[in-house]
Amino acid sequence: MRGRTSAIRGKREMDFRKMIRRDKKRWFHADQDRDGDLTIEEFTSFLHPEESPHMRNIVIEETLEDIDIDGDGFLSLEEYIGDMFKPETEGEDEPAWVAQEREQFGLYRDRDGDGKMNSQEIGEWILPTEYDHAEAEAKHLMYETDVNKDDQLTKREILDQYDLFVGSQATDFGEALTRHDEF
Numbered sequence: 001m002r003g004r005t006s007a008i009r010g011k012r013e014m015d016f017r018k019m020i021r022r023d024k025k026r027w028f029h030a031d032q033d034r035d036g037d038l039t040i041e042e043f044t045s046f047l048h049p050e051e052s053p054h055m056r057n058i059v060i061e062e063t064l065e066d067i068d069i070d071g072d073g074f075l076s077l078e079e080y081i082g083d084m085f086k087p088e089t090e091g092e093d094e095p096a097w098v099a100q101e102r103e104q105f106g107l108y109r110d111r112d113g114d115g116k117m118n119s120q121e122i123g124e125w126i127l128p129t130e131y132d133h134a135e136a137e138a139k140h141l142m143y144e145t146d147v148n149k150d151d152q153l154t155k156r157e158i159l160d161q162y163d164l165f166v167g168s169q170a171t172d173f174g175e176a177l178t179r180h181d182e183f
């Protein structure tokens, strides 16, 4: 028994040291003005790094640290799956969702198709850069409406494509047009 408990204690100490190391690193990056102290904003970045764009690399690094078992700086398919699913018995059948995740890895995670996820691919997985719907909608409307392609929308062009604007979901532009008498 004694050997076992000390092994457990050993593991705890290691986890603890790892935690401190990780926290120090995270603290350093959260401390944007590098004065060693954290303001409320800096502390928020420390607590919720996934919500601060400048903490993105730290979040990716921490994820790698956790899942990259062989420490080569990449996530293999096995490491990726191993993070979500560990068979309880040898040769246990994989549930369907795990098979799906394997497929996802090839289809979406490993974007450059080299069989492993690099930091950038990991970033897109855990912190997808948000698709800006409003901007996409504006670009679409602009493209459809700006007939003479001078990158300016005239009132005439908008009125010609009135149906498009009224049907637009992302903007309340249709409503705005009907509200404004000068149109």
Ligand SMILES: [Ca+2]
Pocket (backbone or CB within 6 Å): 031, 032, 033, 034, 035, 036, 037, 038, 039, 042
């Ligand atoms: Ca500071």
Ligand SMILES: [Ca+2]
Pocket (backbone or CB within 6 Å): 068, 069, 070, 071, 072, 073, 074, 075, 076, 079
């Ligand atoms: Ca690896």
Ligand SMILES: [Ca+2]
Pocket (backbone or CB within 6 Å): 109, 110, 111, 112, 113, 114, 115, 116, 117, 118, 121
């Ligand atoms: Ca890749």
